[in-house]
Each structure stands twice: as C-alpha cells, then as structure tokens.
C-alpha cells in the first residue's frame with residue numbers, strides 16, 4: 001500500500017488506511033495540541049487530494065494525536081500568520097477547506113479532545129462529527145480579537161442556527177460534547193475508549209452506502225438555503241433522474257424485491 005511511502009513525506013500529519021475503504025488523517029503535533037503551523041494545512045490539503053483520487057478510499061476520517069483534536073492556528077510558531085492574516089488564510093486555509101469541500105466522499109471528524117478556532121472550523125467543515133466525552137468546542141476567535149474564519153461563519157450557523165452561532169462566537173460560549181449533541185453540532189458522542197470504534201462503525205456504514213446519491217444529497221443540502229422552492233424542486237428532479245438511472249438504484253430495487261442486502265458500488 002502507498003500509505004507508508006506517503007507518511008515519509010509528512011511532518012505534521014499522518015495519513016493511513018484505518019480499515020479497507022476508510023482513510024485516516026491524523027493532525028500530529030500533540031505537544032502544541034495539533035495547532036496549525038502552515039505545514040499542517042498544506043499536508044492536510046495534500047492528503048485530501050490523494051484521498052479524493054484514490055479508488056480504494058471511500059470515506060475520510062480526520063482526528064488529532066494525543067489529548068486534543070486541534071487548537072487552531074499556532075499562535076507561537078508561525079509569525080507570518082500573525083502579520084498578514086488575510087494572505088495566510090488565502091494561501092494556507094482556503095486550499096484545505098476547498099479540498100475538503102470538493103472531496104466527493106464523506107468526511108468525518110473524530111473529535112478526540114478540544115477543537116478550538118480553526119481546529120473547530122475544520123471539524124465543522126466535515127460532513128459528520130463523532131465526539132469523545134472529553135471533546136470541547138471553542139470558537140476562540142473573539143477571545144483574541146478576531147472574527148470567525150476557515151469557513152466557520154458559513155458552517156456554524158448552518159449547523160446550529162444564527163442565534164446559537166452568535167452565542168458561541170460573541171459571548172464566548174464553549175460547548176462540551178453533551179451540549180454539542182443537543183445543539184446538533186455533533187452526530188454521536190462516545191466514551192474515549194470507544195471513540196475510534198464508534199467512528200469507524202459510521203465510516204464503514206458510509207463506505208458501503210450508495211455514494212453517488214450521498215454526493216448529490218450533500219450538494220443539494222448545501223445549496224438548499226440559497227434556493228427558492230421552485231429551484232429546489234428542479235434540482236431534485238434533475239438529480240433524481242441521475243440517481244434513478246444509476247447502478248445503485250437498480251441494485252437497491254433488486255435487493256428489496258429479493259429480500260437481500262444491497263451491494264452498492266457508488267455508480
């Protein structure tokens with residue numbers, strides 16, 4: 001497998017196959033709570049692009065090494081990030097967020113500990129989040145005089161609503177895992193020792209699901225808030241036409257009629 005060869009190129013992450021079909025990206029600067037040092041954003045971007053093109057990868061899981069998921073921008077080791085933030089965001093974060101958005105495969109954040117600032121932004125840019133009971137969600141930006149970035153102003157209100165997003169961003173409201181699940185910010189909460197198993201359970205379910213339909217569904221949901229009902233109905237008709245002529249639809253019908261489990265191909 002290419003995994004070991006790839007790992008030699010990485011300094012701030014690990015990239016490996018967790019199970020057949022499921023690639024895992026580990027943010028790997030545990031001494032700095034996996035804070036983004038520039039290199040890390042570039043390596044995550046690179047790993048996401050590799051995962052996108054790899055036929056054997058159906059789902060991507062992102063997690064952190066050690067006790068944290070990610071503490072956001074490294075506020076010590078990357079002076080350039082503090083002198084020209086606009087350029088830093090454009091060159092370091094934008095490619096990573098766009099690589100995630102155009103992955104074309106389900107992404108899961110396995111939130112093992114604190115997710116702060118751009119680290120929380122990365123977690124909420126993933127399609128799903130499984131959080132350890134030790135996880136904490138901290139927007140952090142306002143505490144250092146900043147506005148939300150890395151897609152947080154876009155993704156947070158979509159997940160929790162504008163009022164709650166405002167509360168987290170402007171009133172410094174941090175969330176525990178239990179609060180996050182009540183707010184709809186995470187999909188599942190697991191004990192730390194069960195986190196990986198619960199995450200892989202969900203990842204494996206997705207890996208065996210009709211991934212063409214997944215991809216179109218995700219795109220439809222992302223567009224939905226900006227469409228009129230008429231436009232949404234048109235998009236549904238068009239995409240259902242495509243899904244309805246897919247291998248997976250015919251397989252789904254055949255499996256139902258013969259009372260067996262479907263075997264989807266994502267085609």
Ligand code: LHQ
Pocket residue numbers: 031032033035071072073074075076077081082085088089114116117118119138139140141144146149
């Ligand atoms: C860190 C960091 C860190 C370096 C912990 N950097 N070392 C984009 C573009 C450009 C500019 C700015 O921002 C952005 C987007 C953003 O992400 S803004 C938000 C940046 N992040 C933060 O403001 C969070 C800062 N960290 C914290 O508030 C705390 O560390 C949290 C709440 C995450 C965890 O607290 P504790 O569990 O109490 O851990 P700790 O504070 O003791 O940290 C452990 C170590 O990790 C410590 O180092 P040390 O050598 O003393 O053991 C920290 O300095 C280091 N660390 N976050 N972002």
